[in-house]
Amino acid sequence: MLVGLLTFVSAMANLISVKNVSKRFSTHTALDQVSLDIPEGSIFGLLGPNGAGKTTLIRIINQITGPDSGQVLFEDRLLERQHVEQIGYLPEERGLYKKMRVGEQALYLAQLKGLSKQEAKRRLHEWFERFEMGGWWKKKVEELSKGMQQKVQFIVTVLHEPRLLILDEPFSGFDPINAQLIKDELLRLRKNGATIMLSTHNMGSVEELCDNIALIDKSQKILDGSVAEIKRSHFTGTYDLSFKGTLIGFTNAMWTGGELVESKEENGRCHVRVRLRDNVTPNHLLQAVIPHVEVYAFTEVLPTMNDIFIATVQRKEVGTVLGTQSHFTE
Amino acid sequence: MGKIGLIIQREFMSRVRTRTYMVMCLLGPILFAALLVVPAFVAGMPKAPRKIIVVDGAMRSDKCYPAVNHAVVFKDSLNFDFDLRYLGEDHEVIEKRYRDSADCSVLFILPNFMGACDTLEGSSPGLKAELYSKDEPGAVTLAYLERQLTNVYRQAIYETDSVPMDVIEKAKKEATVSNVVKGKVSKSEVKMMVGFGFGILIYMYILLFGNQVMRSVVEEKSTRIVEVIVSSVRPFQLMMGKIIGTALAGILQFLIWMLVSFALVTVLSSAINDKRTDYSELMKAKMNTAIPIQDEGGSKMLDSFVTDETQNAMETILSIPWGNMLLAFVLYFLLGYLMYAAMFAAVGSAVDSEADTQQFSLPVTIPLIITISMASAMMLDPNGSLAKWMSQIPFSSPVAMLIRIPYGGVSTMELISSLLILALSFLGVTYLAAKIYRVGILMNGKKGSWKELGKWMFYKD
Numbered sequence: 001m002l003v004g005l006l007t008f009v010s011a012m013a014n015l016i017s018v019k020n021v022s023k024r025f026s027t028h029t030a031l032d033q034v035s036l037d038i039p040e041g042s043i044f045g046l047l048g049p050n051g052a053g054k055t056t057l058i059r060i061i062n063q064i065t066g067p068d069s070g071q072v073l074f075e076d077r078l079l080e081r082q083h084v085e086q087i088g089y090l091p092e093e094r095g096l097y098k099k100m101r102v103g104e105q106a107l108y109l110a111q112l113k114g115l116s117k118q119e120a121k122r123r124l125h126e127w128f129e130r131f132e133m134g135g136w137w138k139k140k141v142e143e144l145s146k147g148m149q150q151k152v153q154f155i156v157t158v159l160h161e162p163r164l165l166i167l168d169e170p171f172s173g174f175d176p177i178n179a180q181l182i183k184d185e186l187l188r189l190r191k192n193g194a195t196i197m198l199s200t201h202n203m204g205s206v207e208e209l210c211d212n213i214a215l216i217d218k219s220q221k222i223l224d225g226s227v228a229e230i231k232r233s234h235f236t237g238t239y240d241l242s243f244k245g246t247l248i249g250f251t252n253a254m255w256t257g258g259e260l261v262e263s264k265e266e267n268g269r270c271h272v273r274v275r276l277r278d279n280v281t282p283n284h285l286l287q288a289v290i291p292h293v294e295v296y297a298f299t300e301v302l303p304t305m306n307d308i309f310i311a312t313v314q315r316k317e318v319g320t321v322l323g324t325q326s327h328f329t330e
Numbered sequence: 331m332g333k334i335g336l337i338i339q340r341e342f343m344s345r346v347r348t349r350t351y352m353v354m355c356l357l358g359p360i361l362f363a364a365l366l367v368v369p370a371f372v373a374g375m376p377k378a379p380r381k382i383i384v385v386d387g388a389m390r391s392d393k394c395y396p397a398v399n400h401a402v403v404f405k406d407s408l409n410f411d412f413d414l415r416y417l418g419e420d421h422e423v424i425e426k427r428y429r430d431s432a433d434c435s436v437l438f439i440l441p442n443f444m445g446a447c448d449t450l451e452g453s454s455p456g457l458k459a460e461l462y463s464k465d466e467p468g469a470v471t472l473a474y475l476e477r478q479l480t481n482v483y484r485q486a487i488y489e490t491d492s493v494p495m496d497v498i499e500k501a502k503k504e505a506t507v508s509n510v511v512k513g514k515v516s517k518s519e520v521k522m523m524v525g526f527g528f529g530i531l532i533y534m535y536i537l538l539f540g541n542q543v544m545r546s547v548v549e550e551k552s553t554r555i556v557e558v559i560v561s562s563v564r565p566f567q568l569m570m571g572k573i574i575g576t577a578l579a580g581i582l583q584f585l586i587w588m589l590v591s592f593a594l595v596t597v598l599s600s601a602i603n604d605k606r607t608d609y610s611e612l613m614k615a616k617m618n619t620a621i622p623i624q625d626e627g628g629s630k631m632l633d634s635f636v637t638d639e640t641q642n643a644m645e646t647i648l649s650i651p652w653g654n655m656l657l658a659f660v661l662y663f664l665l666g667y668l669m670y671a672a673m674f675a676a677v678g679s680a681v682d683s684e685a686d687t688q689q690f691s692l693p694v695t696i697p698l699i700i701t702i703s704m705a706s707a708m709m710l711d712p713n714g715s716l717a718k719w720m721s722q723i724p725f726s727s728p729v730a731m732l733i734r735i736p737y738g739g740v741s742t743m744e745l746i747s748s749l750l751i752l753a754l755s756f757l758g759v760t761y762l763a764a765k766i767y768r769v770g771i772l773m774n775g776k777k778g779s780w781k782e783l784g785k786w787m788f789y790k791d
Binding site for chain 2: 025026059062063064065081084085087089090091093094095096097098099100108109111112113153156157
C-alpha cells in the first residue's frame with residue numbers, strides 16, 4: 001500500500017521545474033519569465049516556432065548557458081554541475097568528429113558523461129548489436145551516411161542511461177523505418193523510467209509520443225499542460241457526420257443549431273463537419289436531423305496539435321484554423 | 331581520469347596519430363639538419379675560380395711603380411684565377427676588345443692610378459680601377475679587388491719613400507678587440523646565433539601550435555559536436571584541455587626532433603668534416619706553389635687561427651648560462667604558448683569556417699612578428715632599453731628574453747618580473763579568451779566582429 005502510494009507520488013513528481021527563467025542577449029530577449037514542469041517518467045514536448053527561445057531553454061537546462069534570472073530545479077533541488085551526468089542531449093545541429101573512428105568517439109563521449117571505459121564499451125556493444133551496427137566500430141565517421149551518423153549520435157546520447165533525455169528534432173534525417181526505430185526506443189526508455197524532453201516541429205510525433213507539452217512563442221510560454229487536456233480544452237464543439245440523404249435536407253434540419261464547416265458528397269452519402277452553437281448539444285443536433293437523413297456515423301472532432309499550434313501562435317480561435325484545411329479530401 | 335584529462339588525451343592522440351604529424355616528426359629534423367649543414371656544405375664546395383685579366387694602365391707611365399709585384403698581389407686562389415698578360419695596354423683598346431666578347435672579367439687599372447701619390451689628402455682622381463664583366467661579379471669579388479688595389483698603392487708609396495720592408499710588415503698588422511665578459515672571452519656571433527635560434531624556435535612553436543588549436547576549435551564548431559561536448563564539460567575545460575593536449579603533442583614532437591636532429595647532425599657533420607680537411611689540404615697545396623717562401627709561417631698561422639676561433643666559439647658556447655637558458659626556454663615557451671593559444675582559441679570560436687580566421691588571427695600574430703623583426707636591433711644592444719622593454723611586455727617577452735639571455739646581463743629581478751607579468755597576462759588573457767570562446771562556439775551563422783567579440787566578454791554565464 002505504502003509502496004504503491006510512494007510510486008504514485010514519485011510518478012507525479014517533477015524531474016525538472018523551470019521557474020521564471022529569463023535570458024537576454026544584447027539585442028533581444030530569448031526567454032521572458034518562462035516557467036514549466038516536466039513530470040518524471042513522461043515525454044514532454046517543447047514546441048514553438050523557429051526563434052521562439054526553445055534552444056536557449058534547452059541550453060539552460062543543459063547548463064551550457066545560465067539564466068539571467070529565475071532558476072531550474074532538478075528533482076526540487078537547484079540544478080548543479082553534477083546533474084549533467086544524468087542528462088543526455090541530442091542537439092538539433094548534429095555532428096561528430098569526422099576523422100575519428102566510431103567506436104573511439106562513442107567511448108570518448110560516453111566517458112565525458114561519467115561512464116567508465118569498460119562499462120561504456122559493454123553498453124556500446126549491446127547497442128551496436130541492437131541497431132545492427134556491428135561492423136561500424138572501426139569505421140571513420142566520415143565514411144558513414146548521414147542517417148548512420150544520426151544513429152551513432154542517438155546511441156551516444158542515451159548510452160549513460162540519463163534520467164533526462166533532451167532531444168532536439170530527433171527524427172529529422174531519418175527514413176521512416178529508422179524514425180520508427182527511434183520512436184520505439186523512446187517509448188522503451190520511458191517505460192524504463194527515463195524522462196524525455198522532445199523539441200520538434202513534427203506535430204504528428206507530438207500526438208503520438210508526448211504526454212505533456214509547453215508552447216513557447218516570442219520568448220514567452222503561451223500554452224502548457226497535458227496533451228489530452230489541451231486538446232479537450234481547445235474543443236470547439238465540432239463534429240463529423242456521415243449520412244444518407246441530401247445536404248440541403250441536412251442543413252434545413254440543422255437550421256440555426258450549428259454551422260456547416262465543410263461538406264462532401266460521395267456515392268449518395270454525405271460527410272459533413274459542423275460546429276454547434278454554444279447551447280446546442282450533440283443530442284439536439286441528432287434529434288433535429290434524424291427525421292430527415294439517415295445517420296450512420298457521428299464523431300466528435302478534437303483539434304490536432306497542429307491546429308492548436310497554429311491557432312495559438314497566430315492568436316486565433318482554433319475553430320478558424322480548423323476550417324482552413326480540408327479534412328475529407330486526404 | 332578527470333574529464334579534462336580525457337579531453338587532453340583525445341586532443342593529444344588526435345594530433346599524434348595523423349600522418350602529417352608522423353611525417354613531420356621525421357621530416358622536421360631532416361629539414362633542420364639541412365638548414366644547419368647544407369649552407370656549410372655548399373660554401374665548402376669547390377667552384378670554378380673567377381677568371382680575371384688584370385690590365386695595368388698605370389704601369390707604362392708611372393715611375394713610382396716598379397716595386398709592385400703583380401704576381402704577389404694578384405695571386406691565384408680558390409676563388410680567383412688571375413691572368414697578368416696584358417700589362418700596360420691602352421684604355422680604349424681594352425674596352426673595345428672586352429666589352430662584349432670576353433668570357434672572363436677584366437680589371438683595368440686606370441693610367442692615373444698613382445695620381446694620388448702626390449698629395450696626402452688623396453683628393454686627386456687617382457686610386458681608380460674598372461672591372462668589365464658580362465655577369466655581376468658580386469660584392470665579395472669587388473671588395474677583394476679593392477683591398478688588393480689598396481695594397482698595390484701602399485706598396486708603391488712605401489717603395490717610393492724607401493720605407494724598409496720590416497716597417498711595412500709591422501705596419502700591416504691590424505688591431506683586434508677581444509670581447510671579455512666577466513673574465514671570459516666571448517664571441518658575440520655565437521651568442522647571437524644561440525639567442526636568435528631560441529627566439530625563432532619559440533616564435534615558430536607558438537604560431538604552429540596556436541594555429542593548430544585554432545583549427546581544432548573551428549572544426550568542433552563547424553561540425554557542431556561542440557554543443558554535445560559542452561553539455562558534458564564546461565567550455566573552459568574544453569578549451570584548456572585542447573590547449574594542453576596540443577602543447578603535449580608539440581613537446582613530444584620537439585623532443586623527437588631534437589633527438590633525430592642530433593643524430594643527423596652528428597652523422598652529417600662528421601662526413602662533411604672529412605671532406606673539409608681535403609679542401610684545406612688542397613688550399614695549402616695551392617698556396618705552397620704560389621708563394622713557396624711564406625709556406626711555413628702562413629700555414630702555421632692559418633692552423634693556429636682556426637684553432638683559436640673554434641676554441642673561442644666553444645668557450646663562448648660553454649659560457650652561455652645553459653641551465654638558465656633551457657629553464658627560461660621551457661617557462662617562456664609554456665607561458666607564451668598558453669597565452670597565445672588562448673587567443674587563437676578565441677579567434678577560432680568567433681568564426682564559422684577556417685577561411686574566415688584570417689581577419690582575426692593576423693592581429694593576434696602581429697606582436698610576435700614585430701618582436702622577430704626587432705630581433706636584430708635587440709641583438710645590437712642586448713641590454714639597451716628596446717631589448718629591456720620588449721623582454722617585459724608579455725606579448726613579446728617570450729621571444730625577446732630568449733634573445734637576450736645568452737648575452738648575459740639579464741638580472742634576476744628582470745627575469746622574475748618578466749615571468750610574473752607573463753604569467754599574470756596569461757591568466758588575464760585566458761580569462762577573457764574563455765569568455766569569448768564560451769559564447770563564440772555556440773554562435774552559428776553570425777560572423778563575429780571585434781565589437782561583437784568585445785560584447786561577448788561581458789555576457790553573463
